[in-house]
Amino acid sequence: MIHLLLINGWSANANFWGDFSNDLPDQFELQVIDLNQEKTLGEWLEVIDQNVTNNTLLMGWSLGGAFAIQYAAISKKPFLGLITLQTNPCFIAKDSWPHGLAKSEFEMLYDLVLQSVESGEMASVIRRFSHLLVDGSLKHKGDRRNLKKCYSEITLANARALLSGLVFLCDFDLRQVLPKVSLPSLHLFGEQDALVAVDVSNDLKSLTLNSDNHKVLVLGEMAHLPCFSHRVEVISTLEAFVETL
DSSP: OEEEEEEOOTTOOGGGGHHHHHHSOTTEEEEEEOOOSOOOHHHHHHHHHHHOOTTEEEEEETHHHHHHHHHHHHOOSOOSEEEEESOOSBOBOBTTBTTSBOHHHHHHHHHHHHHHHHHTOOHHHHHHHHHHHHTTOTTHHHHHHHHHHHOSTTTSOOHHHHHHHHHHHHHOBOTTTGGGOOSOEEEEEETTOSSSOTTHHHHHHHHTTTOSSEEEEEETTOOSOOSSTTHHHHHHHHHHHHHTO
């Protein structure tokens, strides 16, 4: 049995992954860790470490993938490998990293969350981030319908934790860390992703050019949401990766 330990994305919850979990082959047992608490980086790495065993395949989606990379680079524990789903090792664009999110766009999202904190009304955050998750997907209607079932003001973490997560996104720069991951690693991107540009896949190939351990793949038509309409393709890619371990 493979312990598939998933570090969730920003503002998401474990219910995002219900259908994905149901469709996993019997060889996988899924455990989801939601990023819904205020913790330091060290505390989050300790949470991951407490749940990793030698039969763990560590997987992170978006911000969760950044935590997974950081853990995999420093952990002394043996485990099976690393999978990142639509994770940019440097989320914010820089002169030396042009395919990150524009700082102005990030600031708009941060300000929206901050305003929602002050007003106590989070519906605008749900609307904006739901749009970013499905934008570009050729299956956006189905994805949006599934999102409404599990993504609402009720499911959101407390506002301070949301802001803390955005600070992590802004501060993470793992370009020097990622090549240090010696475990078998798969990095999956979506061709239509509005939050992590597909061009990051080529940037990541350049970062890991001298390592045979890192595989980079792009799924056509997929936006920044791997767990609903495109879950069959993601699971098939996961199975193929596991066969190489």
